[in-house]
Structures are given as C-alpha cells and as structure tokens.
Amino acid sequence: MLENLEIQSHVGPYSVTYAGSPGEAIAAALLPGCVVIADARVAELYAADFAVLDGTPCIFIEADEDAKSIAKIVPVLEQLAELGLKRSQTLVAIGGGVVQDIACFIASIFMRGIPWHFVPTTLLAQADSAIGSKSSVNMNAGKNILGTFYPPKQIFVGVGFLQTLPDDEVRSGIGEIIKVHAIDGPESFDYLAGKFDQLVSDDAVLAEFISRALRIKKRYIEIDEFDRGPRKIFNFGHSFGHAIETATHYGIPHGIAVTMGMKIANDFAVALGKADAGHRDRMLGILQQNYASFADYAIDAEAVFHAMAKDKKNSDAGYGIIIPVGAEARIEAITVKPDQFFLDTLKAALAL
Structure with a gap:
C-alpha cells in the first residue's frame, strides 16, 4: 500500500x-x-x-x-x-x-x-x-x-x-529517481542500485521507488519551495542534461539526458578535486545502464558548452553546476569558469 x-x-x-x-x-x-x-x-x-x-x-x-x-x-x-x-x-x-x-x-x-x-x-x-x-x-x-x-x-x-510507456520514457523517469536517491546520500543510492534490475522489471518495486522519490523530494521542497537554497541540488545532472537536450534538438529524452548529466557532473567532481574517484565509479554502472540505448548518440561538446551559457544557474562568476563533494559525496552547487579546462573536461566526460 x-x-x-x-x-x-x-x-x-x-x-x-x-x-x-x-x-x-x-x-x-x-x-x-x-x-x-x-x-x-x-x-x-x-x-x-x-x-x-x-x-x-x-x-x-x-x-x-x-x-x-x-x-x-x-x-x-x-x-x-x-x-x-x-x-x-x-x-x-x-x-x-x-x-x-x-x-x-x-x-x-x-x-x-x-x-x-x-x-x-x-x-x-x-x-x-x-x-x-x-x-x-x-x-x-x-x-x-x-x-x-x-x-x-x-x-x-x-x-x-x-x-x-515506451522503454525510453521509463528510463527517463528512472533517471530522475536515480537523481533523487543520489541526493539523499550514498546509502539511498546503493539501496536503489541493489534493486535496479527489479526496478525495471517489477511494477511493485517501481511503485515503491516512486513513493520513495516523492518522500525524499518532499523534505526539500517544504523548506525551499522557491528554489533559492537547499532545493537547488535537485538540479543535479540538469545543467549538463538541459544542454544535451538543446544540443541534440531534444533527440534524447529529458531524464536520460539528466542521467548523462549526472555522469558528467561526477567526472567534473573528480577533475576538480572535489570528490574521490571511488564515488564516481560506484555510481557509474547504474548511470550507464540507464542511458545505454543512447550511449552512441552523437553529442557535440561545443554545442553543449554554448548551450550551458543560457542556464538560469549561471552568474557573472561562471557556470553553475551541481556535483558530489567530499567523502560523503554530498550533492552541492558550485560555480566553474567556462574556460578551456571546462571544455576539455566536458569533451572527455562526453565519452559516455
């Protein structure tokens, strides 16, 4: 029930x-x-x-x-x-x-x-x-x-x-469920990872994770309804994901683009020295499984880079991105300069 x-x-x-x-x-x-x-x-x-x-x-x-x-x-x-x-x-x-x-x-x-x-x-x-x-x-x-x-x-x-629902739309929704559990912490993410095969094959397990995702999100939106503080981390994967959608003319469904965006954000966290590679590697398998049908999709890194310039989270200081930080892989918002390092890291990360 x-x-x-x-x-x-x-x-x-x-x-x-x-x-x-x-x-x-x-x-x-x-x-x-x-x-x-x-x-x-x-x-x-x-x-x-x-x-x-x-x-x-x-x-x-x-x-x-x-x-x-x-x-x-x-x-x-x-x-x-x-x-x-x-x-x-x-x-x-x-x-x-x-x-x-x-x-x-x-x-x-x-x-x-x-x-x-x-x-x-x-x-x-x-x-x-x-x-x-x-x-x-x-x-x-x-x-x-x-x-x-x-x-x-x-x-x-x-x-x-x-x-x-077509499989791509199911995977799109699962992308957002993955995001919410990553935000809730490694324990929640690992619990989802342990049931991932059932998640895509068992309606009862899928219903459980719908309920779990909403209950996790409820905690954040009730304290930050207008997206000014703690709720910003729910954009994990979205800065890159929205730009991927724009660069591919929406050829990749939203939640799958967000799944790719989480993988890219994790790569940035490691490249910036903000998180240990172990957290990136711990999450990688589930993320790859979820976007597998689009892994070979041609995505222009330059187009993604320029699309990110229009993101609402940006400031005069640079591009706003959400990444895992520290030993507990806390999801946090940071600002990164859109320089050559950023573009090179993006190109490498888009090798999905």
Missing part, C-alpha cells in the same frame, strides 16, 4: 493520492464545472478510461516540447476563455511533464490564478515533477526560461498509466 502525501506550500497544503486504475485516477480529479487539458496521445491510448469525463469540456494537445511555448499556449488560453472557465472552477491536467508545465503556467496566470488538479501519466511526472510547484515554458533563447511556482490542489497518481 503506497503512502499518500501532504505537502506544504505558499498557497496552502496539497496532496498526492495513489489511485487504482487510470480511470479511477481521472475520475478522482474531476470536480463539477471543471475543464480538462489532456495529452491527445494518452487520451487515445486510454479511451475507455477517458469515458469517465462524460461530457466534461476537454482540450487535447500534442504534448511535445514545441507545445511549451507562449505561441502554443495562447490559443489554449483563448479556448479556456471561450469555454467560460471561471476563477472558482478547476483546471484538470492529464498527461506528463509537458502537460503539467502548460497547465501549471496557465492556472497561475488565468484570472490571476485558478485551482488545478494533476493526473500524471509518465514515470518522470509521477516520481518527480508532480510535486514542487514549478512550471517551465521555453523561449527561443533556451529551455525553461519562463515559469511560475503554483502547485496543484491535488495530484492523483495512477501507476497503471505506466503500462503503455
């Missing part, structure tokens, strides 16, 4: 409830007068479960990275206005991270803020992004430049949605 959660936020508490089937998760999220935004592909795959909508207004979107732009979001806002959505009514989002980002952003600005519910349908969303309040919208200048902090009122996790 998975443990439901309650998370404290700046707009009050919100909850994570584990539902049974996808249809039960959707039904639990609906309220009278609500409007639904849903991933069109998910609606197609789970047409029988979507029957519970029973006339509820629904806007279907193609949930690709291009949808996370102002140009694509404005027509959705117009549709919601035409449907007469009021400030007292609820927006319900059904989909993965893209739908979450769009719905969260819209809910935070429509009528100066409306309540919303979320039914996450990908592993990455269920195990990581569903909690934490963030929305992220892309601009031509880079990924996730715009955004707000505006949590849903309720989250309904239906693990049954994962049955139809």
Whole structure:
C-alpha cells in the first residue's frame, strides 16, 4: 500500500493520492464545472478510461516540447476563455511533464490564478515533477526560461498509466529517481542500485521507488519551495542534461539526458578535486545502464558548452553546476569558469 502525501506550500497544503486504475485516477480529479487539458496521445491510448469525463469540456494537445511555448499556449488560453472557465472552477491536467508545465503556467496566470488538479501519466511526472510547484515554458533563447511556482490542489497518481510507456520514457523517469536517491546520500543510492534490475522489471518495486522519490523530494521542497537554497541540488545532472537536450534538438529524452548529466557532473567532481574517484565509479554502472540505448548518440561538446551559457544557474562568476563533494559525496552547487579546462573536461566526460 503506497503512502499518500501532504505537502506544504505558499498557497496552502496539497496532496498526492495513489489511485487504482487510470480511470479511477481521472475520475478522482474531476470536480463539477471543471475543464480538462489532456495529452491527445494518452487520451487515445486510454479511451475507455477517458469515458469517465462524460461530457466534461476537454482540450487535447500534442504534448511535445514545441507545445511549451507562449505561441502554443495562447490559443489554449483563448479556448479556456471561450469555454467560460471561471476563477472558482478547476483546471484538470492529464498527461506528463509537458502537460503539467502548460497547465501549471496557465492556472497561475488565468484570472490571476485558478485551482488545478494533476493526473500524471509518465514515470518522470509521477516520481518527480508532480510535486514542487514549478512550471517551465521555453523561449527561443533556451529551455525553461519562463515559469511560475503554483502547485496543484491535488495530484492523483495512477501507476497503471505506466503500462503503455515506451522503454525510453521509463528510463527517463528512472533517471530522475536515480537523481533523487543520489541526493539523499550514498546509502539511498546503493539501496536503489541493489534493486535496479527489479526496478525495471517489477511494477511493485517501481511503485515503491516512486513513493520513495516523492518522500525524499518532499523534505526539500517544504523548506525551499522557491528554489533559492537547499532545493537547488535537485538540479543535479540538469545543467549538463538541459544542454544535451538543446544540443541534440531534444533527440534524447529529458531524464536520460539528466542521467548523462549526472555522469558528467561526477567526472567534473573528480577533475576538480572535489570528490574521490571511488564515488564516481560506484555510481557509474547504474548511470550507464540507464542511458545505454543512447550511449552512441552523437553529442557535440561545443554545442553543449554554448548551450550551458543560457542556464538560469549561471552568474557573472561562471557556470553553475551541481556535483558530489567530499567523502560523503554530498550533492552541492558550485560555480566553474567556462574556460578551456571546462571544455576539455566536458569533451572527455562526453565519452559516455
């Protein structure tokens, strides 16, 4: 039995409830007068479960990275206005991270803020992004430049949605689960490593790690909801991962790029003398297993280097990266000058 959660936020508490089937998760999220935004592909795959909508207004979107732009979001806002959505009514989002980002952003600005519910349908969303309040919208200048902090009122996790996920999407979600356990410390990471084969083959073990990941993340977001201090370490792997996504035109799924990013961050930690090679080597096998299907993907180090220049964590002092530090491999934020040493280390680390 998975443990439901309650998370404290700046707009009050919100909850994570584990539902049974996808249809039960959707039904639990609906309220009278609500409007639904849903991933069109998910609606197609789970047409029988979507029957519970029973006339509820629904806007279907193609949930690709291009949808996370102002140009694509404005027509959705117009549709919601035409449907007469009021400030007292609820927006319900059904989909993965893209739908979450769009719905969260819209809910935070429509009528100066409306309540919303979320039914996450990908592993990455269920195990990581569903909690934490963030929305992220892309601009031509880079990924996730715009955004707000505006949590849903309720989250309904239906693990049954994962049955139809492609392997790459499963691995993408596992990448974020690995990240959270690395942040929690070597003991948590090693516990995950010991069950890694079951994690990718046993639904019950996967459900356990979804719950573990959310409980670990809850501790951080409740003390640093706005990402100003301790929560920054949840960007472990992301500075490099986001740049890999940009450099490959999103040819590598997010969580897999983050897995690669963790490997690169570990290499930087050793190259900078911040961590012992033993910690890097201890983690390497699991990281390599998770990105194995993309290990031979052509990634231009120069393109990654230049993409990193647009990262929000940068400062005048240099590029902000998150690496393991010290004997306990504590995940910490540091700043590194974007010089020739940085580029040479990056090139070496991209030999995945």
